[in-house]
Amino acid sequence: MATVPPDTRAAKVTEQQEQRWQLFSDTFSPERQPDIPATAKKQILHLWGASEFSWAVCSTSPNVLTALLHSGLLHRSLSEGEMEEELAQLLAESDSEEILMSQLRQFRKKHLLRIIFRDLNRLAPMTETTADISIMADTCIQQSYNWLHDDCCKQLGTPTPHQKMTILGMGKLGAGELNLSSDIDLIFCYPEKGETRGAKRVLTNQEFFTRLGQRLIRVLDATTAEGFVFRVDMRLRPYGQSGALALSYSAMEQYYQDQGRDWERYAMIKARVITGGEAANELMQMLHPFVFRRYIDFSAITALRDMKRMIQQEVARRSIYNNIKLGHGGIREIEFIVQSFQLIHGGRDRSLQVRALLTCLDHLENSGYLPQHVCMELREANEFLRNVEHALQAWKDKQTQTLPSHPDEQFRLALAMGFTGWDDFVTELDRHRNNVDRHFSAIVSEAEDTQDDESHPVADWDTFWNTRLDKEEEVALLNKMGFLNPDETHRRLTTLRDGKVLKTVRRQSAERISQFMPCLLKAVLREENPDQALQRLLTIVEAVLRRTAYLMLLIENPGALEHLVSLCSASPWITEQVARHPALLDEFLNLGNLYTPPEKAQLEDELRQQLAHIPEDDLEIQMESLRYFRMAHMLRVAAAQVVGKMPLMKESDYLTWTAETILCAVQDIAQHQLTSRHGSPGYKSDEPKPGFLIVGYGKLGGIELGPGSDLDLVFIHNSNPNAMTAGERQLDNSMFFTRLGQRIVHMLSTSTMSGQLYEVDMRLRPSGNSGLLVSSLTAFEKYQQKEAWTWEHQALVRARCVAGSPELAKQFETVRAETLSQPRDLTKLQKEVREMRHKMVKSLGTKSTRGGTLPTSWTANSPFHLKHDHGGIVDIEFIVQFAVLAWSHTHPALTRWTDNIRILEELADAKLVSVEHVQQLSEAYKVYRKTLHRQALQNLGSQVSGDQMHSNRKTIISFWNMLLDDEILY
Structure with a gap:
């Protein structure tokens, strides 16, 4: 031509x-x-x-x-x-x-x-075009349905119990993204089985709604002299074209529960109720678990990869490279990218449970699932390709996405798109399609070759797990590959492989385990003790035998598996946590975050975003989200400690900030619930606005939390106890804040399926367990000034405001400083601190030190309790507390801090304790705490062999005797 x-x-x-x-x-x-x-x-x-x-x-x-x-x-x-x-x-x-x-x-x-x-x-804009067409479709469907429903009731009778048909819009209709000549994908269903009344012939509700649906399809789809309204496609309904046109809710639920396929999950992401009223919400709640798993669903990857392969094969088979929807880099690939993240992560991340593609793409960018430049390129490509699609369909109102082959039509398309010629248009089109195709190929890539090195080929392990060699051959293979105790390892493996549990799991689960185990066997051989590593990892495998989607995460992410094996090999505590809470495996996807502690502001923002997508009245899900948040960050701390990437002080900061972030969120949730029911606490115009304060004592107050630490808390308010709340169900202010405290304790300490948030200890409040759960600031001050024991003032040294009213926090700090700065009789103070310390050693220390003396020779057979024995952590803490109580009336700077290290530095600056002694005490304190953290990760207690800390203990006891006028032997 x-x-x-x-x-x-x-x-x-x-x-x-x-x-x-x-x-x-x-x-x-x-x-x-x-x-x-x-x-x-x-x-x-x-x-x-x-x-x-x-x-x-x-x-x-x-x-x-x-x-x-x-x-x-x-x-x-x-x-x-x-x-x-x-x-x-x-x-x-x-x-x-x-x-x-x-x-x-x-x-x-x-x-x-x-x-x-x-x-x-x-x-x-393109988004207005798609929204307008979708609104037009909704309007035509709804009003046609209303007219036809009334007409069917007149002719056929009324369904009983009284109900209307639910119409689900699927695909682009469901997402509100129809193109100019889209088909509309619909599913018809109805709430309950029953029969019609009011007509001569009785029909079942299914017959009634089937006839109604048939008429609706004809009204919309039939081509008359005036054209059609929308072409209707019903193939997405259960059982497809062979299925009933309308099903009851229970039949829908049963179908998707028993027979729903992966592509149907993919399609159901965009399902939206067009007619059906409130009853339809019940249906969507039924279907929600089918679409969005409660965990990170890496089982979807295999299905998505199969779908991707089908897309590519269809493109090749039908030679549809010029199709801007189905061809390479086309619209469907953009949708595929976005929806793959929804299927995998949508169960946990509610921000991804949206229908609109661009809205979801924003969440993927904001939450870090995809880089900013990738999301920008996908947005630009989507807009360009959808505009091309509209230009193609506007030409003759035909459902087409194929680029024209005739030069005249090509030129007109280029003009419609704002280009002066076809070549310029194609250049821009190819740029967008190449971007999409590159991201499409990268995001759901084919599995890498599972051969990673010549010495440990997967084929051997696949043969071991799936072929069943003779026992002697299997043991020999384990020995050859490097297991230290091949007989015991073989017994452990075959207990799982040949056991009853694995034979009762679903076929899909068994296939995943068969795929995973060779990868695991390879991975553990990189460890110094592969037998121990394997034994620990098998506890995780056994924990997820019926939830093997978690194993897909590790299969798809070899780096994640490698790090999991390394960390579990180093720490049984990490193994135990992951086995109890497999959702934590998601943390291994981002190894950068795994070993990098966030700042407190980042923690607060992360938790705020997680909770923002949970309904305010769904306390159960809120509590589960809080627990996952804590577990995830505990895992990060443990992982960083195992690989030596986090100093002790940073570790304690991280754990303390995590606790404070959770406490702030818990208080907000609890206070919102109470306020919505009872109103806010009342106050007069000349009174300060009532506030609530959470005070952290002990390790929380001292910014020294460790793995597994409990929370020592005290609650304080400053309201008028005689005033009442402002809601319909009034409470006096004291009762309001008491209930607030009770709810906070409940949210923190209640055991859910994910365990406790924290163990809470409230015994440090005024009068201990016999005192009020929540004290007014006035009562707290009076108690501290007139009734508190010396040990309670010692505890106050480490008291710090961790959540609640900033104004009340300032008032509390004043009370604390004034209390600690009271002049005291030093001889009496020494005596009371000594006596309390000796009581603690007697009741909590090891047997060898409960008599108040220490053995003169240190051996591995003489255990040392790092915290409670003489020369341990509590001695250092008591030394610091004694110093604050003894000297802060002349050195008020001592009340500024709540952590032991900075108080010791203040003592040195004030020349109350020598720099040498401060350095010795500080270093010993850090060594003890680091050892405690390490012991916790090994699931070991607080005791070590006595000869490990001989020098530190001797130094501490010597200084204790000098400062407290004591006679502890060493």
């Missing part, structure tokens, strides 16, 4: 446009010529040059265009409900199905012309 210069084609288009303008004008008499501004004329000519459909409408029904123009609808967006109101008025006088069908088609013709005009002239 001879090449036609672009200028010639442009001239032909211009000539045709002018001819059409003349023909359009000739349809009106001279005195009735429409007054069309020059700008509007230019837009109309562009419309006719790019859309044969639009010219056909305007040439046969010119008044449609002029009415739209004069009403202003071509140059403004529709307001909410405007389309629905217009169609309702149009159908008000419809007294037959034929009139209903005619009115719907006229309505569609008018609004499709309006939408195409605004789209091709770029008067509306």
Whole structure:
């Protein structure tokens, strides 16, 4: 075919446009010529040059265009409900199905012309175009259904119990993203089985709704002389084309529970209720667990990969490379990328449980699932490709996504897209498609070759696990590959492989385990003690035998498996936590975060985002989210400690910040619940606004939390106890804050399926367990000044405000400083501190030190309790507390801090303790605490062999005797 210069084609288009303008004008008499501004004329000519459909409408029904123009609808967006109101008025006088069908088609013709005009002239963004078409579809479906339902009830009787049909919009309709000539994918269902009443013949509800559905399809889909409304596709319903047209809710639930396939989960992400009222919410709740698993669902990857392969094979088989939806880098690949993240992560991350593609893409970017530049390229590609799709379909109102092959049509498409020629258009199109194809290939890539090195090929392990060699051969293989105790390892492996439990799991689960175990056997051989590593990892495998989607995470992420094996090999505590809470495996996906402690502001933001997607009244899910948050960050601390990437002080900071972040969230949740029920605490205009304060004592107050530490808490309020809350169900302020405290303790300490948040100790409150759970600040101050024991003032040294009212926190700090700064009799203080310390050693220390003396020789047989024995952590803490109580009345800076290290530094600065002694005490304290943390990760107690800490103990006891005038032997 001879090449036609672009200028010639442009001239032909211009000539045709002018001819059409003349023909359009000739349809009106001279005195009735429409007054069309020059700008509007230019837009109309562009419309006719790019859309044969639009010219056909305007040439046969010119008044449609002029009415739209004069009403202003071509140059403004529709307001909410405007389309629905217009169609309702149009159908008000419809007294037959034929009139209903005619009115719907006229309505569609008018609004499709309006939408195409605004789209091709770029008067509306792509998202408005898709939203308008979706609203038009919703409106036509809803109002047709209402008309037909009433008519069916007159003819066939009324379903009982009283109910209406639920129509689910699927695909682009469900997402509100229809294109100009989209099919609409629908599913029909109804709440309950039953029978009709009020007609001669009784029908089952299923028969009634099937007939209603058939009529609705005909009204929308049938092509008459006036065209059609929407082509209806019912193939996404249960059992597809062979299934019943309408099913009850219970039948729907049963189908998806027993037979729902992975592609149906993929489709159901976009399901949206179009008709059905409140009852339809029940259906969506039933279907929610089918779509979104409660865990990170890496089982979806295999299905997604199969779907990806099918897409690529279909493209090759049908030679549809020029299809901008199905071809490489097309619209479907963008949808696939986004929905793969929804299937995998949507169960845990509610922000991904959305239908609209662009909304979900924003969440993927904001939550770090995809890099910013990837999301930007996908957004740009989606907009460009959808605009191309609309331009293709606007040409003749046909459902097509295939690029034209004829040069004249190519030129018109380029013009419609704002390009001067086809080559420029194709260059830009290829740029977007190549970006999409690159990301599509990367995000759900094919599994890497499982051969990682010549010495440990997967094939051998696959043979071991799946072929069943003779016992001698299997043991020999284990020995050859490097296991230290092949007989015991073989016994452990075959107990799992040949045991009853594995034979009772689903076929899919068994296949995943068969795929995973060779990978695991390879991975553990990299460890110094592969037998121990394998034994620990098998506890995790056994914990997820019926939830093997977790194993897919590790199969798909070899780096995650490698780090999991390394950490479990080093720490039985980590093994235990992951086995109890397999959802923690998700943390191994981002190894950068695993070993990098966040700042407190980042922790607060992370938890706020997690809780923001949970309904405020769903306490169970809130509590589970809080528990996962804590476990995830505990795991990060443990992982960083195992690999030596986190100093002791940073570790304690991280654990303390995590606890404070959780306490703030728990208080907010509990206070919101109480306030919504009882109103806010009351106060007079001359009184301060009532506040609530959580004070942390002990390790929390001292910013020294370790793995597994409990929380020593005290609750304080500053309200008028005689005032009442402002809600309908009034409480006095004291009762309000008491209940607030009770709820906080309940949320922290209640055991859910994920365990406790924290063990809470409230015994340090005024009067201990016999005292009020929540004290007023006035009562707290009075108690501290007049009734508190010396050991309670010692505890106050480590008291710190961790959550609650900032104003009340300042008042508390004043009370604390004044209490600690009271002048004291040093001899009496020494005596009371000594006596309390000796009581603790007697009741909590090891047997060898309970008599108050220490053995003169240190051996591995003389255990040392790092915390409670003489020369241990508590001695250092008591030394610091004694110093604060003894000298802060003349050195108020001692009350500034609550952690032992900084108080010791203040003592040195004030020259109350020598720099040498402070350094010795500080170093010993850090060594003890680091050892305690390490012991915790090994699931060991607080005792070590006595000879380990001989030098530190001797130094501490010597200083204790000197400062406290004591006679502890060493």
